[in-house]
Amino acid sequence: MRPSTAEFLHQRFLSYYAGAQIPAPDALSQREWGFLFFSSRDDPRMRRHIGFGTKDELVEYLRTMAPAHVFYSTAYYDDPAAPTMSAKGWAGADLIFDLDADHILKPPFPSYPAMLSRVRDETRKLIDLLVVELGFAEHELQVVFSGGRGYHIHVKALSVRQFTGQERRELINYVCGIGLDPALLLRPAAESSGGWHGRQLRALEEYLDWLESLGESEALAHLQSIPDLGRGMARQIWKRRRSLFEMTDASIRKVLRPLLSEGNDAWRSRIREAGVMADEPVTTDIKRLIRAPGSLHGGTGLRVTVLEPRELEAFDPLIEGVVFAEREIPVEVVRDCRVSLLDHDLQFEPGPTRVPEAVAVYLCSRGMAEVGGVAP
Structure with a gap:
């Protein structure tokens, strides 16, 4: 980037921050802040370990510095400006889910509008799961367009603020369908169409339909390529593909564990699509920095925009995230x-x-x- 281009962007960001109303996060004085600047493209290190006691201090910093990227900690600290993480004094953290095109889609990527539409679909799926299956109230969820290629969901419930990284791992595993036991398919469920019981059943039906579409020769080749399955079991599955659940519990367990294992890529991809394709490390990290709502994304110039969950369907980030003029x-x-x-x-x-x-x-x-x- 030429110096003149960096200065142009800096001036445009200055003009935005001069009049923008930037919302401060809850417990502002307990948050660590981090910044990247247009002037530091050759030195990409983040300027962090910064704290603000009041919203006025934060706004003055943004209006003076006009950073390219603005982040604050999902964690709450006793001393957020301490120079080392160990000295900050961790006091809890918001629960965050990150949905990004890089994690959901594979190259070649579609157009930017199509990409954002696909990530919005995944965000809607996550909201439904959090409310219907995990019991969070909709008012406890804050949806944020990242200004880039996706959305963040902040769960503001006090009940999860003290969750450890491992407890957050259990949540994201459920959301994404990681580590599922195929035996879940055999357990009776009060509502067989709901939760992971229903999702697994539907995924298995789709998988078996796909298997049949291959024809016997190709289907057997696929089955025999699955670790620990073997030729004899492959032939048994092909023969009983429409009547698997008529087998005895012991027999079907013997079949399902290798068939629906991590080694079966065709099955794993269907389970991945049945769950939510969230970025797991973001959720499990209890000291994460996340983009600040109301700030500008230095890679697009679009605003990091807060939404109510009910507003997501009608939200157009390529209109409502734009802050600059037509000149x-x-x-x-x-x-x-x-x-x-x-x-x-x-x-x-x-x-x-x-x-x-x-x-x-x-x-x-x-x-x-x-x-x-x-x-x-």
Whole structure:
């Protein structure tokens, strides 16, 4: 990034923070803050171990420094500005779930709008699971568009604030369907269509339909490739594929454990899709830094935006996350790219052009363009 482009972005962020109403997190004085700056692109180390006693101090810092990225701790500390983690005095942490396109999708990635739509679907699935199955109240959930490629969910319930990393691991394992016992399929359930009992049953039906679609030869080759299954059991499964649950408990347990194991990629992918594709390390980390709502994402120029769960369906991040104006800015596009912001759907080739300010900030933040150049 050229110095002139970094300065352009810094000035645009300064203009935003000069008038923005930035919400302070609960217990502001117990939060650690961290920042990255446009001027430090050659030195990517975060400036952290910073604390603010009041919201006015936080706002003044943002208006003066205009950082590219703003983070605060999900944890509460006795002394958040202490220079080492051990000296801070951990006093609890919010429960956080992170849903990001990098974790949900595989290359080649779709367009940015399609990517965000897919992550929103996963976020909606997580909200339903947290409320219906884990018993959190909707008002205890704060949904946040990250300003980048996904959403965060902050669970504000006091009941989970003191959870250890291991306790949070148990929650995220349930949410994602990690470590499921295939024997769950055999246990009677009050509502067979609900929870993981229902999800496993539906996933097994889809898997067996897929297996049948392969035809006998290819299906047997797939089954025999599963560790610990063997040729004889593969033939038994193929023969009984439509009547597995008519087998005795002992026989079906012997079949299900290798068939529905981690070594069966076709099954594992279906279970992964049945659960929520959240980023597990974010949830288990009790000292995590997370993007601050109301701040700007230095990789897009979009606002980190807070939503009520009921607002998610109608929320359009490429309209409601945009904070910059329509005035035209000359830029030098450096590679072929496409941008969808506000009501603009623009295709670019390398070379000079003029674009709306919001598009210029996005292009420059993404490294797709440099500010300036001779506009046609």
